[in-house]
Amino acid sequence: MSRPSRRSRGSVTIEDVARIAGVSAMTVSRVINGEKNVRDTTRAAVQEAIDQLSYSPNTAARSLAAGQATHIGLLYANPSAAYLSQFLVGALEGARRAGCHLVIEACESEGADEQAEATRRFLTTNVEGVILPPPLSESQPILSELEIAQIPVVTVAMGRPRDNALNVRIDDFSAAQEMTNHLLELGHRRVGLIKGHPTHIASIERARGFRSALESHGIDPEDAPIEQGYFTFRSGLVATERLLARPEPPTAIFACNDDMAAAAVSVAHRKGLNVPQDISIVGFDDTAPATTVWPELTTVRQPISAMAEAALELLLEDVRERRSGTRTGPAERVLEHSLIVRESSGSPASSRPRIVRAKP
Amino acid sequence: MSRPSRRSRGSVTIEDVARIAGVSAMTVSRVINGEKNVRDTTRAAVQEAIDQLSYSPNTAARSLAAGQATHIGLLYANPSAAYLSQFLVGALEGARRAGCHLVIEACESEGADEQAEATRRFLTTNVEGVILPPPLSESQPILSELEIAQIPVVTVAMGRPRDNALNVRIDDFSAAQEMTNHLLELGHRRVGLIKGHPTHIASIERARGFRSALESHGIDPEDAPIEQGYFTFRSGLVATERLLARPEPPTAIFACNDDMAAAAVSVAHRKGLNVPQDISIVGFDDTAPATTVWPELTTVRQPISAMAEAALELLLEDVRERRSGTRTGPAERVLEHSLIVRESSGSPASSRPRIVRAKP
């Protein structure tokens, strides 16, 4: 039991593992990093030593020695708070695993010049790659500025991948289709849509999915009540008012995110309509508002945290490849979504009376 | 222009700065870390070299060499998403500056055993200190478990600091008092309160501030309509229903957080009441719901990000002190809050007619 050296944290190091396993530190390093060229028996011995000491590598030493990316930027703008916090949790987890730091900054302005300016300012922090969650993933000024700086970028939830780009998304088209089918199968025929922000490709994809589902059920999408929204609660209020003011108001409303769906519920209640008895309302994203309003929203779950992690992974891979000169070009990862049915959707009143009448 | 060494990132190092400034690397290090014992002229020369090269220290090398804390835990449980994301942004910024990593984990369960178990599991990740934002800052099972493990802890928004504890908070009592005064000065006399979660000291402090303000305006707090809430939107709905069902409903409602205030607005609308003409509704925290509902909420701004940063700072200081054996004992930091007046508060109907009548 030798006295630990000067600054030792008393933590388990790769040397300790090497000693126990009877190999060199380098071999342990190889095992940790999953390199091949290590005999199976050796690998097993090392692994056992690692488990025995419950060793975990020091990320600081690791990134220092390997000279890997240490700072990854995350530029965000005011998505819903719920979306952001989930996204941050995922990105953080990925950053911890990779041993890199997240430099996060808000870019709330909408003007092209301000955005470009903010991006340039951001780049002075020496980040080696940038993650752009929506809505900034669609911001041309920012993307151009990053391209000029030759910084690798990964966009999240961008529908139309750029050339040479990294992107993580879900299949918005299919998701919207499934949700619309859910409403149609409940018996709804007049289904309204509150679209998302018009410049977001995700909105366009969701609207396409909506139309496609209607068509496959023999309904002309041209007749469907559709209102423009902007992903904000406020825009949801306006759109819902318009939908309900129509001569033939819809019996179900599909809002392109949960914030707008929550707004729709609020308007419905204000007009004395019960959800889902009088009107079904469904959302998209499965963020906090989906479960804080009453009734809880039927919605599409996006794996937001996982998307953030995937984005970070993709980005780090690209940074490494650029360093070693082995670019593999654009990459896109599409993650799984799922339909979450809660209490805000049900059969329309027009189809329920039949059941009532069927009673003796 | 010598060829850079093997793994060089081509980035500016402390050596480059030292060369330009004509001193040793150690002196540069001293300047960076703000140590005294550096002559002013030397310090200036170094600073100039730093600026000239726009040098920024490599955090990995720094934490490796200094052996400082590298992993700080953040255990959270379902506060409002808005609160969490702001908190994370602040904590992240602090972590980046300090060059440490944030290990964050959710602990949603409410049971004491599950919380203790989750805490123990969390501790296997070798974090050197833990940040507890509300509501976990009040969780006895977690605090006990951390105390057993002898891990430094900083609580956020805990009203009653434990012995030997680090805590960051705002002055909830004064803030609630100011908010209540605001309503009273608008002319309200029947002001209702929706309390926060009963076990949170912050709730108790806010209720105390509320009562104190009433008293100083000659109103008996015992007569004030007060309902219990739990900081959730749902609980706000119930509490508001009760308040408005009273024989003499309040003309103003002070909800102890924004989520409940948003719920109050929603109920008021459902009952056909206009805000603030028929009823004033104010919140607390200034999180996202405050500005997503209509009308926007008058509320108290808590500097959530700054609180997170302060918490991290306090914690790291403590970790360092423990290492060097110079404990300074408990520390608390109280940050400034501010009253944000928006559209959800106004004079009560009963006091407005007088103004109308005063017209010719």
Place this chain on the structure above:
DNA sequence: GTTTTGGCTGTTACCGCTAACAGTATCGAC
């Protein structure tokens, strides 16, 4: 048998920074 090949492992030299300690210069005190 010798050479080559390729899989596996160890050695060395760092990555960029800082703790600890070892000077060196300056100044006042004796």
Place this chain on the structure above:
DNA sequence: GTCGATACTGTTAGCGGTAACAGCCAAAAC
């Protein structure tokens, strides 16, 4: 003039890993 004390600055030796390269050895090729 010598001696401490004080203020400043430099040197050395790591922190805990990994890149690059140098072996070593058995199997394959000549």
